Amino acid sequence: MAPISNIPSLPRWAQSKAKRAEDASERARQGLPAEDKGLYQQPLNAERTTNQLSGMRELFISYRNLDEVPGFDQSPGEIGKVTFPNDDGVVHFSGTSLNGALDFRTDDFVSQYRFHGSQADYLTVHKNGATTIGSVDLANLPKSFSLATRDPDEPAQEIPRSVYFEATSGGAEVLKRLPKDSDAALFREVFLDGTKSMSSVRTDFQESLQSAIAGSDLSATEQAGLNELFQKPSASTPRKLYQSLTRLSSAHPDNPKLSQLREKAGFWQAMEDFPKLQADGISRTVQYYVSPGHLALQTAAQDWDIDKESGLPVADSIIVGGGPGGLASAYHLSERGTRTVMFEAGYVGQGFSDAGAKSVHQLRTNGSASNLIYTANTNQLGVDVSMQRHLGENREKCTEARKEWNEACGEKTHGVSQARGDEAAHPANRSELFEHMSHVAHGLALKYPDTFVCENSPVTSIEKVERGDSHLFKVKTAQGHELLTRSLVMATGFVGSDGQHARSLKMFEPLEGSGVSVLENDNSLFEDNDKLEKNLLVFSERLIGRPEIRDRIETMPEGSRITVVGGGESAIKGALEALYLNPGVAVDLYTSGPMEPYQTQIPSSVIAPPITEGAIKDKDIAARTLSGLREFGTPVTPDSLNELLQLETEGRVRIHEMGKHF
Incomplete structure (x- = not known):
């Protein structure tokens, strides 16, 4: 650990605690126990070490990007130094993203990080005495250690369960309860047993x-x-x-x-x-909808403004789209008492469901970075919308649901590495984010009397209407909703509720009509429904979660080959999903160049709170962040690449690098 004297002086209450932690770390470096100093060795393995190091590197990059940015860096003229005040305290950064120091101080705790290439040291001291200190080194894993004041053998502090915990449940458990002699048994026969x-x-x-x-x-x-x-x-x-x-x-x-x-x-x-x-065995148990007539009654009961010319209720904000952006926007607007309506064409979080991303079991962002809600004061969140505070409980619930679902379907669990229950640095699983989004939606629908969530309500028109010196927006939906709003948040995402704007497969259209069905989105499944069991299929990887596609893959005879086009993470995960669905098939993977592994999907350096806040206020930060994201591309994660290469050695995958000819 770097000397304390190299950073701004610590407050008096932290000095003795930091000294005790440094003494304990010195004993750990010598291979001696540190319990007599009140700190305990925490479990540490190669995967956790890699995740910790990756998380710290992204943190350093995020603050390095603020260097010399007016309005954010309070140390102008000092290249390589950043002083960034925020609501919690003050951040001091110096150096580069690969070799530097980061110090964060508030009234309640201080944190110090030292980063040197493949090695990092860290110390966090809380006013209440809670302390963490450690050193991780990828080049010398046996020398890595992590110490904390909590004994790992003691139960962690229990956090009250979210009141919205019952917004989801295990899908297999629900389907198994359906009586076999009822019409509802169709769900079990199609989605669980695969008999239809x-x-x-x-x-x-x-x-x-x-x-x-x-x-x-x-x-x-x-x-x-x-x-x-x-x-x-x-x-x-x-x-x-x-x-x-x-x-x-x-x-x-x-x-x-x-x-x-x-x-x-x-x-x-x-x-x-x-x-x-x-999503991977986790099923939503509730849906959200307010009919046009009921919405008119509720807004009148809440004393919303009524437009004199049209007689329509006037919202402060209407949000179009119920994905991560729409949910986060709705939460922050609702917390401010804003009269808000959110219209979602399909279902909240649908893009992370089995229908949208079945082949993705583990995300490439860590649990902390996947949290939809960021705020200065964690306690402000209560217990209902914070993914990080409920990570352990949600992870346990999702893991059990995935296990039960796969056992019931006879599928092998893959694409998910194991994590300690509450480890925020570990990559989040898709089902955990789906669960988190369900909790947020449930809270929005129940907690805020001036917020309304309407699923299955695609917006059909948005019209700007003049009202004196100002204007409003008139919004209509296919369900018959019609409202005015002072502001509009377009959070419609990239692909649409049915995938209608997803990546086009038009280059394959000449094959249609010759025994080939090209399936671009959900609509294609309906258009070619009578051909799905007999034609050759060309389909987007997002459709691999639909039962008709999975049935086709599972019933392919042994020795069949599947062609996958693409060299990014989505292509690799699509190939792996097909290989695990049917042990008798093999895959030919066609790429334009070498596959490059990387630890995360989206660098937290572009979604960390100071960067996102900065990008909103400063166009230069936004442009720099976007440029970095484009350069980052869609590399393959090491876990996915290792799985693929292992299957290649078993003869189940052939990789074809086509270069400029592809």
């Missing part, structure tokens, strides 16, 4: 619904309107059908056949939506 294919179930629904429409006693015009939805089926067909039948049921309340039709259409939509509400 989703493509055949979809065909059965369409045929039975059209037959029921013909005998529903509806007028010819009403029947024609419903049947038109089946002419060009898409991923939104079940939802549109259910909405149409709901409106007709209101118009014909005494028609029992119509009620049965509506129930069947709702069941079909639930079947199609199940993968969107699950």
Whole structure:
């Protein structure tokens, strides 16, 4: 550890605690026990050491990027030195991202980090006596150590469970409880047992619904309107059908056949939506929706402003999109008492569900960096929306759910390395982030009387309307919502709720019509439903979570080969998912160049709180961050690359580097 005298003097309350910690670390370096100094050896292995070092390096990069930035660096003219005050205290940084010192001091604790290439030393002392000190060295792992005032054999301090913990549960547990002789048993047969294919179930629904429409006693015009939805089926067909039948049921309340039709259409939509509400065995148990009429009543009850010209309620903010950006925006606006409505075309967090990213089991950002909510005071978060405070409990819940799901499906767990329950530096799992997003959404829907969350409510139009010297935005949804708002947050993401804006596969379109189906998104699954079990399939890796695609891979005969195009993490994980789904198939992987491993998906240096705050206020920081992110690209993580190379030695993967010809 670098001498204390090299940094700003420590407060008096910290000096004796820091001295005791340094004495203990010296004993640890000599291989002697440190318990007599009140500190205990913490478990440390190669993976944890790598994660700690990677996290510290990203932290150094984030503050190094603030060097000489006006308004942020309070040490102008001193290249290589950064003084950055924030709400918690003051940060002092000096050196480079590979060789430097970082000191963070508040009224309650002080932290010191020293980074030297593959080695890092750290010390944190809290006013309450809690102390951590350690040294990690990738070049000399046996010399690495970590000491803390907490005995690792003692139970950790218990944090009260989030009141929104029941927003999710284990998917396998839910499906197993369904009675086998009921219609609901279809869920188990398709998603758990695999005894029925989703493509055949979809065909059965369409045929039975059209037959029921013909005998529903509806007028010819009403029947024609419903049947038109089946002419060009898409991923939104079940939802549109259910909405149409709901409106007709209101118009014909005494028609029992119509009620049965509506129930069947709702069941079909639930079947199609199940993968969107699950992530590696974790399933959402609640959905969020406020009808247009109920929203009008609720906003009136909360005394929202009413626009005199249109008679519509006026929100302070409307958020379009319920992904990470939309949820975080909704939380901070709600905390400020803002009258907020969030419209999501599909489901909150759907991009991290099995329908959006099944092949991704472990993210390439650590648990701390995956937290959606950052605030100066951790206690301000309560216990409901902080991923980091509940990391241990959520990780345990997600691990058990994944284990139960894979055992029930007969699938092998892969792509997930083990972590100690509350280890924030360890890469987060996709199901943990999905769980975290479900908690945030549940809190938004229940806690804030002036915040409304509307899922399955795609926005159809946004119009700017003038009101004197100012203007408002009029927002309409497919469900019939119509509101005005003073501000608009567009958090629509990249691919759309059904993947309609995902990466195009147009280069393969010439193959269609010759026994090949090119599947770009969820809509393609409906358009080519009758061909999914007989045609050759070309599909995006995001569709590998859909049951019809998984069924096809699992039933391929031994010796079959699958071609994967791409050299980034998503391509590698797609290849690994296919190989684990069917032990009898092999993969040909075509890349344009060598695959480069890296520890994280997105460097925390571009999403750390000081950088994100700086990017909002300063265009130069935003441009620098974006440039760095583009240079970073989408490299393969070491774990994924190791798995792939191991399977290559077993003869199950052939890697083809095509160079400029690809």
